[in-house]
Amino acid sequence: MKGTVVVTDFEFADLELEREILDGAGYKLVSAQASSPGELLEVCAHADGVINQYAQITAEVIKGLKSAKVISRYGIGVNTIDVDAATRAGIAVANVPDGSLHEVSEHAAAMILSLSRGLNELGNSVRSGRWDYTAAGRLFRLRGRTLGLIGFGHIPQTLVGKLSGFGLNVLAYDPYADPTVAEALGVRLVKLDELLAASAFVSVHVPLTAGTKHLIGARELGMMRSDGVLINTSRGPVVDEKALVVALKSGQIAGAGLDVFETEPMPADHPLCTLSNVVLSPHAAWYSEDSEAEIRRKTTENVVEILNGRECARLVNRV
Structure with a gap:
């Protein structure tokens, strides 16, 4: 065997797809369900x-990795990895930014509809x-309304x-x-404030970073229209949930x-669970059988490409 690849944790039924790719490339797969720093370093x-x-x-954890050349994450977000520390340690970080484009965008669309x-x-x-067609209160047609995309x-x-x-008219806020x-x-x-004030639907699509945590807080929710709705399929901490609960209960949005x-998982007694004007799903926007297979395959291929010294198109950093 050329070396060992550890899967730190996973929620799939098995790792046969990963094992087949790694076996074919000459690497041994070791599976774990580690969470604490001690458990992670052990494996x-x-x-x-x-x-x-x-x-x-x-x-x-990264400081204790003696041989690692690559950390590859299932999916697009790399908020589980200290990328700066990995870069300083000379460890490549890779992800799969294109594995669930259709699923997440369709999930956001389904929530909007x-x-x-x-x-x-x-x-x-x-x-x-x-039996009451007015049970949902005032409804409006989509045509002519504004969708605001954050990211x-x-x-x-x-x-x-x-x-x-x-x-729909579409606005977007993204400095990049x-x-x-x-x-x-x-x-x-447009600028964020203009987007919030104009949009009937505000859909959040930014990564979780120090700069985006609670990007949508009490101030931003206060700028939204009273008939506006907020969609978040990105990362939970981008939205201040306490402020959101207040805005929803008060009719501010x-x-x-x-x-x-x-x-995550969200507690069953969370105030959001009691509100009928909230659509909830359990971090499932990324999922379909197709996207799961694609993400798992590409995540594993990232590792093989980097360990074999080949160019990896899905690198997050440069080392």
């Missing part, structure tokens, strides 16, 4: 490559024996295409956006669609 200290899902690969038609409230009214990477760009037939891409998609780039939360 990863002498690994040549590390595959990671939710376990936190901190600077402390569900909230725009009041499907939670209407469904509850039928189940309770109340304008590949997922929100894909979302624009999927919603193009609904006649390419104006030519926005223009080609018919999207107007009309609703929310949330796939991600500040604490």
Whole structure:
């Protein structure tokens, strides 16, 4: 065997897909369900490559990696990995930014459509024996309304295409956006405050960093329209949940669609669970059988490419 690759943690039924790829490339797979720094160091200290899902690969853990050349994360976000520490240690970090573009954009679209038609409230009214088309309150057609995208990477760009037939005006806030891409998609780039004030639907698509934590807080929610709804399929801590609960309960905003939360799993007694104007899902926007297979395959291929000294197109850092 050329070396060892450790999967720190996973929620799949098995690792046969990863094992087949690694076996074929001459690497031994070691599976774990580690979470604490001690557990991670025990299994990863002498690994040549590390595959990671939710376990936190901190600077402390990275310091204890004696042989690692690469850490590859399932999915797009790398907030579980201290990328700066990995870079200083000469360890490549890779991800899969294109594994669930369709799934996440479709999930965001589904939440927008569900909230725009009041499907939670209407469904509850039928189940309770109340046959009332006004149970969801005031509803408005989508055509002519404004969708605001916070972040304008590949997922929100894909979302624009999927919603193009609904006649929405689209704004985006992203300091790093390419104006030519926005223009080609018919999207107007604006400041965050303008987007919040103008949009009936605000959909969040930014990574979790020190600069984006609680990007949407009490101030930002206060700038939204009273008939506006917030969609978050990115990372939970980007939104201040306490402020969001207050805004929803007070009628400051009309609703929310949330796939991600500040604490996951979200406690069953969380106030968000009691609100009928909130659509919830358990960090599932990324998932389909197709995307799971693609993400697992590409995550493992990242490791093989880097360990074999080949160019990896999905590198997050440069070492």
